[in-house]
Amino acid sequence: MKKIRWGIVGLGNIAHSFTQDLVNIEGAELVAVASRSIENAKSFAHKFCIEKFYGSYSELFADKEIDIIYISTTNDLHAPLTIEALSKGKHVLCEKPIALNLRQAKEMVKASKESQKFFMEALWTRFNPSVIEVLDHVKRNTIGDVRYINADFAFLAENPKIRLTEKGMGGGSLLDIGIYPLFLSYLIFGKPEKILASSIFYESGVDEQTSMILQYKNAQSILHSGFATTSNMVATINGSKGRININSLWHEAQSFTVVKNNHTIDYHFPTMGKGFTYEILECHNSIRTGKIESELWSHQNSLDLIEIIDEIKLQIGLKF
Numbered sequence: 166m167k168k169i170r171w172g173i174v175g176l177g178n179i180a181h182s183f184t185q186d187l188v189n190i191e192g193a194e195l196v197a198v199a200s201r202s203i204e205n206a207k208s209f210a211h212k213f214c215i216e217k218f219y220g221s222y223s224e225l226f227a228d229k230e231i232d233i234i235y236i237s238t239t240n241d242l243h244a245p246l247t248i249e250a251l252s253k254g255k256h257v258l259c260e261k262p263i264a265l266n267l268r269q270a271k272e273m274v275k276a277s278k279e280s281q282k283f284f285m286e287a288l289w290t291r292f293n294p295s296v297i298e299v300l301d302h303v304k305r306n307t308i309g310d311v312r313y314i315n316a317d318f319a320f321l322a323e324n325p326k327i328r329l330t331e332k333g334m335g336g337g338s339l340l341d342i343g344i345y346p347l348f349l350s351y352l353i354f355g356k357p358e359k360i361l362a363s364s365i366f367y368e369s370g371v372d373e374q375t376s377m378i379l380q381y382k383n384a385q386s387i388l389h390s391g392f393a394t395t396s397n398m399v400a401t402i403n404g405s406k407g408r409i410n411i412n413s414l415w416h417e418a419q420s421f422t423v424v425k426n427n428h429t430i431d432y433h434f435p436t437m438g439k440g441f442t443y444e445i446l447e448c449h450n451s452i453r454t455g456k457i458e459s460e461l462w463s464h465q466n467s468l469d470l471i472e473i474i475d476e477i478k479l480q481i482g483l484k485f
Contacts (some may be wrong), residue, residue: 166192168190168192168193168194169193169194169232169233169448169449169452169453170194170195170196170230170231170232170233171187171193171194171196171231171232171233171235171260172194172195172197172198172199172225172226172228172233172234172238172271173195173197173198173199173233173234173235173257174198174199174200174222174225174233174234174235174237174238174246175200175236175237175238175239175242175260175357176199176200176205176206176209176237177237177328179199179237179260179378180198180209180235180237181237182439182441183237183437183439183441184209184213184436185439186437186439186440186441186442187235187329187441187445188213189438189442190435190442190445190446190449192449193449195213195215195462196215196216196217196228196230196231197210197215197217197218197219197225197230197231198210198213198215198217198218198219198221198225198370199218199219199220199221199222199224199225199229200218200220201220201221201222202220203218203219203370206218206219206220206430208377210290213217218243218477219233219234219481222238222246222249223249226249226250226253226255226299227253230284231255231455232255232256232257232452233255233256233257233448233452234250234255234256234257235258235259235260235287236250236257236258236259236260237260237375238260239328239334239335240262240264240265240328240334240335240340240341241265241333241334241335241485242335243259243260243262243263243265243268243269243335244264244270244272244273244275246259247259247273247276247284248272248276248473249271251277251280251282251284252276252277252280253281254280254282254329256282256283256284256342256452257277257282257284257285257450258284258285258287258444258445258448259273259284259285259286259287260287261270261286261344262286262287262335262340262344262470262471262474263286263467263468263470263471264471265335265340265485266404266471266475266478266485267468267471267472267475270454270468270471271468274350274464274468275372275469277464278456278457279455280380281457281465282457283448283452283457283458284457284458284464285444285447285448285451285458285459285462285467286462286467287444288348288444288462288470289417289440289441289443289444290345290348290416290417291348291352291442291444291461291462291463292443292444292446292447292462293416293417293418293434293436293443294436294443295411295418295419295420295432295434296352296411296418297410297420298432298434299402299409299411299421300352302409302423303353303402303404303409303422304392306405306406306407307404307409307423307425308368308402308403308404308405308406308408308423308425309404309405309406309407309409310405311384311402311404312356312383312384312385312404312405312406313351313384313386313387313389313403314349314350314353314354314384314386314387314388314400314401314402314403315386315387315400315401315403316345316346316350316386316388316389316400316401316415317346317388317389317390317391317396317397317400318342318343318345318346318389318390318396318398318416319338319342319374319389319390319391319393319394319395319396319398320342320392320393320394320395320396321392321393321394322392322393324354325392325435328368328414329341329371329392330367331371332369332370332371332485335485336363336369336371337367337371337372337373337375337483338371338372338373338374338375338390338391338392339364339372339375339390339474339477339478339481339483340474341390342390343375343377343388343389343390343414343474343477344470344474345390346377346386346388346389346390346400347377347379347388347451347470347474347477348470349386349400349411349475350379350386350388350414351466353379353402354379354381354384354386355469355471356372356473357379357381357386357471357473358380358381358382359379359380360377360378360379360380360476360477360480360481361377361378361380362375362377362378362477362480363375363376363480363481364376364481364482364483365446366394366427370440370483371391372390372481372483373391373393373475374389374390374391374393374394375389375390375391375481376388376389377389379473388428392478397413398413398414398415398416399412399413399415400415406425406426407421407423407424407425407426408424408425409421409422409423409424410422410424417436417439417440418434418436419434419435420432420433420434421434435450440450447459447461447462474477
């Protein structure tokens, strides 16, 4: 089977972790990487024994030997770079959040449809084996009617990186990590009927921490994201007959626990590598079968999630 050839733009920490999984996938070949710093690109390429590296993103987009591009830049560049890559005939896997707002996200989806190239938001948790199994338990009514979800994502950022605090880069806890609890609530319940949100801000104008209540017809979710404290990083899905704890760190879970009738059952699903493997394989399967979007995390799923985020931004007064 012909290998699918990858290029990567934006070479920060996530790109390093992603690449460590990518190079171990038999059907993948990492052809080239790009950074706005040629020295950074050269260093990254040397680390992973990649032959080609570029000092601009456009040069990589023009490389005819690349099939799909993984975009791992700061949030503000997700939309313009995705649209440019798609216009050059490349498939695209773009890091979450898909964009800064719904308007941008719609333009990205439009570009995918016009080019007939695969495009997916890299929400890797959707493809995590534990999360897939948890969703199956929910659908099979293992814990009865789900009425309440509690999920957070917080870590102490004593000296936060500029990308986390800079408004011009799309910083703040909501976009960077709040998207994970919101994703889980959306995965189980869909779009909420009502949202209540409140934040504490950095001087730069982006949120340091945000708490959210999502109201559904017969259920609620209480969610939190932040850089001011640590948190348990356990997500709990509560039903009328029991509950499921997705164990820490839940967004990259290796296991979960079902608690029912005072009995506890542990399920273990260790990931291959860090866990990016599964979204990479989803890209491969979709491209090989001629799809322009994933069946597990579709264009509409991404649009719904960023629409929820837009409403929260409106409530807390966050504008980019």
